[in-house]
Amino acid sequence: MMEKKKILLAVSGGIAAYKAATVASRLYQSGYDVKVILTHAAQKFITPLTFQTLTRQEVFTDTFEEKEPAVVSHIDLADWADLVLIAPATANVIGKLANGIADDMLTTTLLATKADVLVAPAMNVNMFNHPAVKKNMETLSTFGWRFIEPNEGLLACGWIGKGRLAEPEELIESVHTYFNEKKTEQTAPLKGKKVLVTAGPTREELDPVRYFTNHSSGKMGYAIAAAAKELGADVTLVTGPTSISIPSGIAVAKVTSAKEMYDATLSRFSEQDVVIKCAAVADYTPTIVHHNKFKKKNDTWTIELKKTDDILQALGERKEHQVLIGFAAETENLEDYAKDKLIRKNLDMVVGNDVSKEGSGFGSDTNEIMMIKKDGSVKTLPILSKEKAAREIFEEVMELMNR
Structure with a gap:
């Protein structure tokens, strides 16, 4: 290694703590400075x-x-580290850290x-799958903390399932990968830039058991967020309900309704350099939301809907220095409707896709997109994976930023 990186290894109380000794030894042998906290x-x-013997x-x-006497130990140690690895991380320590509890050296x-x-x-395995533990891990993910997934197999308690600490080789590889990514970020074209992406559907509640939604899976928006992160950007993902794993290293705001997405997006807009609104947001929401389940009464049920606030319109009206990108998901007259949206909503570029086409609709792993810029230029791409399409979008975004 060109320079020694400083690893703080935090070990909490589980039988897997014995693996941490191998991790400490291998990291030290790889040229890292390693300090250890034990609960x-x-x-x-x-x-x-x-x-102490393994790390010197x-x-x-x-x-x-x-x-x-010249320093406060836990602050000095916190400032010393280039990276912290918590291995093993028990349900207890995850819960404490997620809720801001600081009652020992580790926390x-x-x-x-x-x-x-x-x-x-x-x-x-049952602890790992407990809703409280899942919620705490999701909270830590919103801090930008990354998780190294546990393995499946026979556990020390006798259960078989997911919960075994990743093997030392996997933990060490995760550390290597982290620093390689950091090295890449130092020359990344979007380093220091803030990018906000909206993704997924919204849900408009009708009563406690029913809601209106759409077919958006969130795959395109998540791919765009991941591409921005790979280019070195500081990424915020405002996402409606999806079943997709959050890309590593990305700040997340989880929302449900169009109103929640409106508030989450606009409250963060002023500090962004690029905003890409990929989410499929409900255009209408029920006028009346029933507090109890609406019971069957007649052969028909008439529901009155009212318009939701137009997020992209509001962003276009407030736009100052930001590059603002919108999506137009259409089933006919794609180019005409996309160009109209570009002008009406003061966008720098609109990305259009015909969701009625095979391989380009909601939920697919591919997309066929058309990119139209404010200067009138149109770029049409063939069917690509959504990851590849996201990178193509950012080629155009970076050109807009350079202008």
Whole structure:
């Protein structure tokens, strides 16, 4: 390695703590500076002396053990790290960190650090699948923390399922990958730029069991967000309900209704350099929302709808320095409707796609797009994977930014 990177290995209390010794040793042998925090519970499984011997560094276990009067230990350690790896991360420590609890050396340090964090969960399969644990992991993901998925197999408790700590080789590879990505970001064309992407459908509630929605899967928007991240941008994804995993390293705002997406997007708009509105937002919402399930009464049910706030229109009216991109999903007269949207909503570019075509509709893994810019230029692409289409979109976005 050209320069030594500093890894803070945080070990919490689970049987998988023994694997952390191998991780510490291999990282040290790979040329990293490694310091270790052990929770009180972790010390029930493995001793500080083990890690001290493997890393040639002092091991940290107690928030109140201040050996250097010139510094506050947990703050100094938080500032020292280039990257934090929590392995194993128990349900307990994940829950504490997600809720801002700082009651030991690990949690006080993690809440103080500005370094990126890799989290490697390890626990019983039922704990891993518990809604509270899932919610806490989602919260940490919104902080930009990355997760290293646990493996499936026979667990120490006797259950078989997902929950085994990733193998040391996988953990070390994740660290290598992180620093390789960072190196790439240093020369990335969108480094330092802020990009906001909206994705997925919205749901407009009718009663506690019914809602209006559309067929959008969110795949195109998620691909655009991932492409922006690969180019080095600071990405925010405002997403309606989807079943897609959040791309790594991306800030997420999860919304449900058109009103929630409107508020989440406009409140962040002023600080963005690029906004790409890919979400399929409801144009109408029920005038009356029933608090209880509406019971069958007659052969027909007439529902009155009212217009939702037009997010793209509002963004176009407020646009200052931002590059603003909209999508036009049509089933006929694609180019005419797309050009009309471009002008009416003050866009820099509109991306049109005919969702009635095979391979270009909602839910597909491919898309056939047409990109129309404010200067009147039109670029039509053949059917591509949505990932490839996203990269093509950003080729045009970067040209607009350079202008």
